[in-house]
Amino acid sequence: MIIYEQRSPAEQADRFLRSSAGRALINHILATNRLPRFLADDLRQDALRRVWAATAETAVAIDNLGGFVATVLHQAAVDIVRGRVRGPQAMDWQQVIDLDAAGWGWPFDGALPLDVEADAVAGESLAAIRRAIHRGLAVDPVSGAAALAYLTVAVDGAPVPPDCPQPAGGATATEAAEWAALWYAGHRHCFAGPAVPTASPAVRKRRSRLVRRFRDRLTVTARLVGLEPEGARNG
Amino acid sequence: MAEPLLGCQPLVAHYVAGSELVSVGSWPVGPAGSAGLDLGGGVELDVDAARPGCLVGLTIELPSGDSRGALPGGLRHGLDLLLGPGCSDTLVALLRESARDPLRPATARLTGNGGRSAASGSVDSPDQRGTDGASYVAPALHRAAVAYGVACAPGTPPLVRAVGMLEAAAELAAIGGVLDVDGMVGRDLRIGVDLLLDAAAGGIGLMHGGKAARAFAGLLRRVSRLNAGQSLASARLTSLARDFERGGARARLRIHDRHLDAVAGARPPPDHRRPALPAADRLSPPRRVPVDVGSLPGPLAEAGLAARRTGAAEVEVRIDGWAVRRGGLWARAFVAGNDSLLSVAPFRADAGDAVARLLVPPDAIRRLEVDVTDRPEMPRPSPALAATQHAIHLGRSAAQAERLGELTNATLRWRQCARQWARAGDDDRAEAALAFGDRGAESLPWVDRRRSHEPVPPLAVDLIDAGQ
Numbered sequence: 001m002i003i004y005e006q007r008s009p010a011e012q013a014d015r016f017l018r019s020s021a022g023r024a025l026i027n028h029i030l031a032t033n034r035l036p037r038f039l040a041d042d043l044r045q046d047a048l049r050r051v052w053a054a055t056a057e058t059a060v061a062i063d064n065l066g067g068f069v070a071t072v073l074h075q076a077a078v079d080i081v082r083g084r085v086r087g088p089q090a091m092d093w094q095q096v097i098d099l100d101a102a103g104w105g106w107p108f109d110g111a112l113p114l115d116v117e118a119d120a121v122a123g124e125s126l127a128a129i130r131r132a133i134h135r136g137l138a139v140d141p142v143s144g145a146a147a148l149a150y151l152t153v154a155v156d157g158a159p160v161p162p163d164c165p166q167p168a169g170g171a172t173a174t175e176a177a178e179w180a181a182l183w184y185a186g187h188r189h190c191f192a193g194p195a196v197p198t199a200s201p202a203v204r205k206r207r208s209r210l211v212r213r214f215r216d217r218l219t220v221t222a223r224l225v226g227l228e229p230e231g232a233r234n235g
Numbered sequence: 236m237a238e239p240l241l242g243c244q245p246l247v248a249h250y251v252a253g254s255e256l257v258s259v260g261s262w263p264v265g266p267a268g269s270a271g272l273d274l275g276g277g278v279e280l281d282v283d284a285a286r287p288g289c290l291v292g293l294t295i296e297l298p299s300g301d302s303r304g305a306l307p308g309g310l311r312h313g314l315d316l317l318l319g320p321g322c323s324d325t326l327v328a329l330l331r332e333s334a335r336d337p338l339r340p341a342t343a344r345l346t347g348n349g350g351r352s353a354a355s356g357s358v359d360s361p362d363q364r365g366t367d368g369a370s371y372v373a374p375a376l377h378r379a380a381v382a383y384g385v386a387c388a389p390g391t392p393p394l395v396r397a398v399g400m401l402e403a404a405a406e407l408a409a410i411g412g413v414l415d416v417d418g419m420v421g422r423d424l425r426i427g428v429d430l431l432l433d434a435a436a437g438g439i440g441l442m443h444g445g446k447a448a449r450a451f452a453g454l455l456r457r458v459s460r461l462n463a464g465q466s467l468a469s470a471r472l473t474s475l476a477r478d479f480e481r482g483g484a485r486a487r488l489r490i491h492d493r494h495l496d497a498v499a500g501a502r503p504p505p506d507h508r509r510p511a512l513p514a515a516d517r518l519s520p521p522r523r524v525p526v527d528v529g530s531l532p533g534p535l536a537e538a539g540l541a542a543r544r545t546g547a548a549e550v551e552v553r554i555d556g557w558a559v560r561r562g563g564l565w566a567r568a569f570v571a572g573n574d575s576l577l578s579v580a581p582f583r584a585d586a587g588d589a590v591a592r593l594l595v596p597p598d599a600i601r602r603l604e605v606d607v608t609d610r611p612e613m614p615r616p617s618p619a620l621a622a623t624q625h626a627i628h629l630g631r632s633a634a635q636a637e638r639l640g641e642l643t644n645a646t647l648r649w650r651q652c653a654r655q656w657a658r659a660g661d662d663d664r665a666e667a668a669l670a671f672g673d674r675g676a677e678s679l680p681w682v683d684r685r686r687s688h689e690p691v692p693p694l695a696v697d698l699i700d701a702g703q
Contacts, residue, residue: 025251028251029251032249032258032260033264034263034264034663035623035661036619036623036659036660036661038617038619038659038660039617039619039620039623041617042614042616042617042619042620045614046613046614049612049613049614053612064253064337064338066252066253067251067252067253067254067255067337068253068254068255070251070252070253070254070256071254071255071256074251074254074256074258074294075256078269078271078279078281078294080620080623080624081264081268081269081281081291081627082268082269082270082271082281082384083268083284083384083388083533083624083627083628083631084532084610084613084624085383085384085387085388085389086387086609086610087271087273087383087387088273088383088386088387088400088403088419088422088423088426089273127575130575130576130577131575131576133576134576134611134612134614135612136612137579137611137612138610138612141565141579141581141611141612142581144579144611145565145578145579145580145581145611148576148577148578148579149578149580149594152548152577152578152594152595152596153594156548156596156597156598156599157597158547158548158594158595158596158597159546159547159548159597160594161545161546161549180594184578184580184592184593184594185580185581186580186581186583188583
């Protein structure tokens, strides 16, 4: 398995925020918004999450790290004084994005390291993947929920309860884990129900798209934390 | 020129070196937090959630990259309308200076005559912010901000969300001839109408002839006029308004005389429900999973919520009677004592309750902790942040009770709010919350009594939320 050591913008921001200049900036932003200093660590964590979300999946070059961090710190502080109530833009996102539409997601191909060598992706790497999925839940929480459930079945070996739909005999363990992941993420509409015991072609197609989306997400996340499918394949 | 939409003397503008934001502060946010309003063009407005006539501040995003030095014409025009030419001139000078020399911090005191009393190159203390002047926010702006605050809060029922979005659209449309807010009005109308039609299909539970039904009908008529370009939608809204005014003549709208919660799906009528026991008491201790109740957002802190193991790798989280309020909520499972997220799941309706099923690693199931959130991407809050969030929620409830004229309830809520601020370690806001509860806004020396202290009438979204 190949694990790359490279300093991402989020890591640079983390280093900056732990420095004396970073701590002073946090205290200044807290004071500007009249927030108590006890919230410094919450503010730092939220800012790091925002930096990660803004830079993880795009090759964004940060010219001025301190300035960028100051901006996200201010946004995080304003979010706190607003009671962390989402704005109408978030509601618009929920309304407008068609999560069932084809092609919405990350267009990556290739094997998922977790399928190839699940045992090797234990411990720290698995925790790192889960942390990365957690940070990315702002974008598409449903796919994130499915990705976490998939890890729980495929890597942790969680048994699937009897009321969860299972593929017919002959299906692979991976396919069974995918079904469970969709079920626990709330995608009940991509399985046959009591009234319609056999899934229609449209339902099967929808299920296939949703599986593709959360697996793409897992693939991207695995790459973000330094796991490469080639490395997993070659051990 | 017309009077500015915002009035506050003095204002202090801050530019943090290297950042892309200039914040214009007016008044430190009070115990109910602020209500935000995105005015487009990189300008956001915050008003005090409890005294929405008080301006908290403006945040202006600077153009990035090569265009940094050139302020868009729309931004300049918008600032003129918001602040008046004098303050706007000073602010634009600061924006241009910051754009030219982004690594230099800058501060300016904005006054109506365009004067500038603080030199750039030094970041002053927030205590230098003006508190000695009058504060004013145009009613359409602060009513839209408060409507968003109610509509977008976690656990808000779909009908309340719909009404809040429509009300914000109607308020913003009232200043559409002044500020360029057409895009926001269109967005809010679209979301509000979609949510409203969904809610109407399931039945709208408002007391016939009550204040809420009348306010609702009035809002629908206002919105139908805004929607005049779309004749079908406009006709539908007018028709809905007529139904409510007549008492629900159409079969599709089931007008109930009980609170909105009673409309929830297959939930039995309230009088025949099983005796209400605290959810946690129905579970045997070995199967119970701890819930991080301190971090529950908004009204969830007062809901009956419990989690239990239902299998070797499954945990069920149930919120009593929250089927209609479950939208946007997520249950999360963490390893107890740290921030490692193991599972997240949405809520589904189950006989009137909201239920989420979490699949978790079998070897971790005995050391889990569960929470519920509308922001699943966020890390778990510290106890101080959780208390801060709870205090702000209680402050907003108190402010809403004041708008509704429920003064006893408001006083109780302000006291609870004060306790949470004290728990969060913010004695100033704890004291302010007590003052709000005991004496009202008369205790606030900075409020412009000519305008800001006029009683704020309830919004339609307040009346619907309260089920009146």
